[in-house]
Amino acid sequence: MDPSAAKLIGAGLASIALVGAGVGIGTIFGNYLQGALRNPSAAPGQFANLLLGFALAEATGLFGLVVALIILFVF
Amino acid sequence: MAEPPGLEHVEHTAHDAGSGLPNPMHQFEIERIIPLKIFGFDASFTNSALFMVIAATLITLFTLYAMRNRSLVPSRLQSVAEVSYEFVANMVRDNVGTDGMKFFPFVFTLFMFVLTLNMLGMVPYSFTVTSHIIVTFALAAFIFIGVTLIGFWKHGVKFLKFFVPDGVPFVMLPLLVVIEVISYLTRPLSLSVRLFANMMAGHTMLKVFGAFVVALGFLGGWAALGFMVAFTGLEILVAFLQAYVFAILTCIYLNDALHMHH
Numbered sequence: 190m191d192p193s194a195a196k197l198i199g200a201g202l203a204s205i206a207l208v209g210a211g212v213g214i215g216t217i218f219g220n221y222l223q224g225a226l227r228n229p230s231a232a233p234g235q236f237a238n239l240l241l242g243f244a245l246a247e248a249t250g251l252f253g254l255v256v257a258l259i260i261l262f263v264f
Numbered sequence: 265m266a267e268p269p270g271l272e273h274v275e276h277t278a279h280d281a282g283s284g285l286p287n288p289m290h291q292f293e294i295e296r297i298i299p300l301k302i303f304g305f306d307a308s309f310t311n312s313a314l315f316m317v318i319a320a321t322l323i324t325l326f327t328l329y330a331m332r333n334r335s336l337v338p339s340r341l342q343s344v345a346e347v348s349y350e351f352v353a354n355m356v357r358d359n360v361g362t363d364g365m366k367f368f369p370f371v372f373t374l375f376m377f378v379l380t381l382n383m384l385g386m387v388p389y390s391f392t393v394t395s396h397i398i399v400t401f402a403l404a405a406f407i408f409i410g411v412t413l414i415g416f417w418k419h420g421v422k423f424l425k426f427f428v429p430d431g432v433p434f435v436m437l438p439l440l441v442v443i444e445v446i447s448y449l450t451r452p453l454s455l456s457v458r459l460f461a462n463m464m465a466g467h468t469m470l471k472v473f474g475a476f477v478v479a480l481g482f483l484g485g486w487a488a489l490g491f492m493v494a495f496t497g498l499e500i501l502v503a504f505l506q507a508y509v510f511a512i513l514t515c516i517y518l519n520d521a522l523h524m525h526h
Contacts, residue, residue, distance in 0.1 A: 237358075237512065244509035248454060251461035258464075262289075 200260045206253020213246030288471035292395055292464065311391045312399070319380040319393070348376070352511065359515035360522060367518055374403070375511035382463065382503035386496070394506075395463040397456060404456035407514050415521035426524050455513055462506045466499045 221239045225232035298309035330345035338346055352372045356364055378394060385392025393399050415423040427444040428437065473495060477488045 237355075240505060241509060241512060244458065244505060247462065248458035251465055252457060254465050255457060255461050 196260055196264065200257040203253050203257035203260060206256070207250040209253075210247050210250020213249065214243055217242045217246055286471070286475060288468045288475070291391070291467060291471060294396075312393050312396065315381065315384055315391050315393050319377060319384055322384075323376045323380055355512055356515055359512060360519045364515070364518055364522060371511055371514055371518075374407075374514060375507055378403070378459070378510050379504065379507035382507055383500070385463065385467065386500055386503055392463050392467055394459055395467055397460040400456040400460045401452065403510075404452040404459075407455065407517065408452040411514075411517045411521045414518070415524075418522060419524060423521075423524070426520065451517065455510065459506050459510055462502055466502055470495060470499060 217239065221232075221235065224235070294310045294312055296308040296310055297314060300306075300308045326341075327345055330339075330341040333339075334342065349372070352375050353365070353368060355375075356368050356371050360367065381393045384390055385395065415426065427441050427448065429440055429444065432440055470492070473488075473492060477485045477492055480488050
């Protein structure tokens with residue numbers, strides 16, 4: 190196989206990490222909404238935690254994206 | 265950095281197939297504005313440095329100008345400055361505690377600097393400094409080293425107990441201590457990669473999708489243009505959110521170093 194083709198396939202495979210980020214972000218916002226609808230008065234106090242969880246979950250997916258970019262542009 | 269011949273080939277074919285779509289990575293290129301060599305090191309004044317200077321100047325001018333005639337009933341600009349002050353002050357108070365307020369100036373500077381750099385990057389044709397990992401890594405490494413030093417300065421050798429979790433069976437300890445140490449050492453990496461990857465991925469996405477709007481043409485492009493406007497709004501949200509997360513994680517690390525509770 191052409192090495193550059195293998196590189197593109199590898200970069201594409203590394204992008205699958207974003208699936209996990211999607212699941213994680215969905216879980217965080219879904220659970221936040223669920224909790225917020227059950228107890229709306231407690232919801233604003235947890236907004237900072239929501240954003241923090243969102244950022245932490247998104248970061249794991251973006252690590253995969255960084256791997257893809259390293260494969261594409263460094264090697 | 266010399267590009268391997270294989271990559272050039274790939275880029276050219278992608279370029280040709282996309283009917284002249286612009287390279288989405290072009291926006292991250294660093295250009296020397298004033299070439300400068302000091303002791304053999306390349307210390308040129310680049311567009312990255314220019315935008316850092318712009319950000320620092322903007323923050324300084326904004327805070328000075330907004331607070332020039334301080335009044336009890338704040339003017340519009342003064343209330344913007346007060347809101348940003350209170351926002352970061354509450355963040356530090358909630359996450360580090362009142363004894364952490366002596367680190368407030370640092371966190372405020374950090375937050376405003378990262379926020380301004382992220383927001384400047386959203387201006388068309390500008391340069392996003394935080395989309396370069398060396399910048400974010402330098403910030404994160406400084407925070408990491410500083411927080412570790414604060415921990416040892418405050419607790420002495422007892423700070424090492426931070427790596428030993430409470431209430432764990434003795435047999436498990438060797439494994440858990442190793443995991444704790446590794447997770448502590450990856451902090452600067454995750455802190456820097458989070459900001460860098462969010463900025464870089466967001467800006468690349470905007471460029472790639474923007475090229476689609478052009479490719480769709482005058483008739484089909486309008487719907488996609490609305491989509492792009494929404495995406496730009498999302499990117500502005502992300503720009504704020506990442507500055508916020510960067511600052512709040514700094515607060516959490518400071519809290520770990522000052523109070524050591526797990």
